[in-house]
Amino acid sequence: MQKKDYSASQDSTSKLTPKLSEDRKDLFKKATIWGGLILASVAGLALLIILAQRGGTPQTPIEKANLPPVTEADITSGKAEGNVVLIEYADFQCPACATYNPMLKTLEGEYPDNLKIVYRIFPLNTHKNAESSAYAAYAAWKMGNFVDMKDLLYDNQGDWSGENDPTTIFIEYAKDIGLNSSDFEKVMKSKEAKNFVSEDKAEAVNLGLNATPSFFLGKKQIFPRNIDDFRILINAEIEKIN
Incomplete structure (x- = not known):
């Protein structure tokens, strides 16, 4: 049997090897460059986010002459x-309203002689239980304990937000804060509660609001990012009044 000669293929392979090697080097170099650019972009974006959270200037307050x-x-x-x-329109x-709630409670303690908060x-x-929780808050207010109900609603959002009907949960909250459960349920389901919430919502829409929380100080809409922003704005308002 005649032995097959591989010399030609070996020669051609040896000629191609340097070319393939150079192509791979070039590809690796390009991949390294692009990888570096992507990592730099991600790092830059992360830095911008951190800087935005830590510093900068809050948005300038906007006069709202039609604020009720x-x-x-x-x-x-x-x-x-x-x-x-x-x-606060809440x-x-x-979730953002729940995040701001402790700030408002702190501010009440810091400005006991000056600050009045209107909810x-x-x-x-977009929130399927926003209205039913609003009726619960209204009922608690009518029965004299809005603040504790508000705190329970915010602190336990995860327990009731996904429920098809969270009424029984809200009734338990009412019991926990010392309200009569049957009276609470009656007020919560009343036409009065629905009308109150509808009127507040209509006001918000008329003001051009599309997100919560939305804050106003005097006749101006303000955009505090943290409690220090609140303090600066409140102190300026106190100085202006005095």
Whole structure:
């Protein structure tokens, strides 16, 4: 049997090897460059996010001449006759509202002689239990314990947000804060509660709001990112009044 000669193929392979090697080196070099650029971009984006969270200037307050005046019908906490009025349009299923809630409680303690907080309810359509939680908050307010109900709703969002009907959970909250459960349920399901929430929501829409929480100080919409932003704005308002 005649032995097959591989010399030709070996020669051609040896000629191709340097070319393949150079191509691979070039490909590796390009991949390294692009990989470095991508990592740099990601790192840069992360840095921008960190800087945005730590520093910068909050958005300039916007005058809202059509902001409805505060009346006795509003849900309030803090100093009843406070000369600095902070208004929040809130959704009790809103995670951001839950994040801001401890800040507002801290501010009440820091400005006991000046600060009055007004809570207006703005249930967003994207939150399926926003309206039912709003009715629960309203019922608790009518029965004299809005603040504790508000805190329970925010602190336990994960327990009721996904429920098809969270009414029984809200009734348990009412019991926990010392409210009569049957009276609470009656007020929560009343036409009065629905009308109150609908009016607050209509006000928010008329103001052009589309997100919660939305804050107002005086007649101006403010955009605090943290508690220090609140303090700066409140202190400026106190100085202006005095």
